[in-house]
Amino acid sequence: MTHPSRFQRYAPPVVVFFAVIILWEVLVDVLNIQRFLLPAPSVIAEAFFRTFSVIMNSAAYTIRSAVIGFLVGAGAGMLVALATARWTTMREGLMPFAIALNSVPIIAFAPIMNNWFGSTNPMSKIMIVAIITFFPMMINMVRGLTLVEPAKIELMRSYATTPLEVLTKVRIPNSLPYLFNALKVCSTLALIGAIVGEYFGGPRESLGVYILQEAQLFRFDNAWAAIIISALLGIAFYLIILAAERIAIPWHASVDRR
């Protein structure tokens, strides 16, 4: 058996999913767990469909901050990485700080951004998302531009090519798998940044504020429904990047080869 059938491949996770949901439903009932501690899946599902349009209305604001911040942060990270490929001293000067800052929990700056721009100003969330996504993109991209097989550079030298040709024909294509890896990381970080940023204060119609407010009012079923929508948004964002990767770099190992 070399290629498991579609059924064999997808059956186990599907079984696990339903088993957990059923177990959850039964345990909540049998152990008589209070609604505000953990609502049963059926209760959350009911809340999901009841409040869907309200949540999506709030989510639109959050998605907007996440996407704009993502474009600004990842875009800037990419440009800085390209600049450092050209000016080596710039890379040597910047990389230690970039790596150090990348391990800082940047979300801790959210209250400061709210203070700078005003918590209801979209800029406060866009900035947080931009800063969070900047460093992973820059660091990965620099790696992709510099970790090139030395013989490839030698080959280009044997053709007497210019540094610009080495950049466009070797370094940039070489960096694409790193770029997509960074985009995947950034897509998740962008949503986390936007929602958590809103926990520290944001406009009434935003996902973070909605979750916070429903939880404070003990409407945990609604809060859970909004959390599920956040999860689905994160997965959707990730899948968009994955699809783009398949189209952009069909030659790469991370893309399914069958």
Add this chain to the structure above:
Amino acid sequence: MPPVVSLKNVNKIFGPAERPTTIALKDINLEIQPREFISLIGPSGCGKSTLLRTIGDLIEASSGEVMVNGKPARQARINREYGMVFQAPVLFEWRTVLKNVELPLEVMGVPKAERTRRGREMLRLVELQNFERHYPWQLSGGMQQRVAIARALAFRPELLLMDEPFGALDEITRERMNAELLRIWHETQTTVVFVTHSIPEAVFLSTRVAVMSARPGRISDIITIDLPYPRNVETREHPRFFELVTMVREALRKGEEMKE
């Protein structure tokens, strides 16, 4: 006609001049005539790859004169007068087989239609015409190396520099590639400088074998291989083949003893 490669008193020292760490090449003198197939053979660290890279101006000699087609090596590189094949195929994973072969033509500004035509011609030469749209990972090691050879020959250089191109292949594939290479050499009328550490490979392929010894790297002997062409499977079983293999082996041993 000037020699394709002319080396006069070439030295290469690694490390700072006042405190040299390795004498990689010492007093190398060698002339390679058009249509020759020269192998550089020697133990690891004898400087054979360094010598090859010096001819290609990928490494600069510390002293002496390196001329290619009657010009300094640097000028020959800038004029793109040689093709290079490495031990690894060094294919660009993001390019199809055909696009890999077209790479040097692209860099040289050859128009697209002409590029494709010549790329296909080269793939026919290495018998990979049915694989032009494949990506490198879809090919075996031997096939990848044939793509690398096609790429090196795509712009019809007069000189082909090969750095242990079949070193990573199994013995059976290697012998088949040796025969392939001789056919290609015959068809393209190129001059070849071939680095190897396999004695039978050097004898089977070459018109002359330059035997090198290590620390300092120098040419200790040059053996002319007088086996007739075309060479094929029978050549490997010819008594003269074994004699020449023995001669190269003894020259290698003598080169090592000279040092002590």
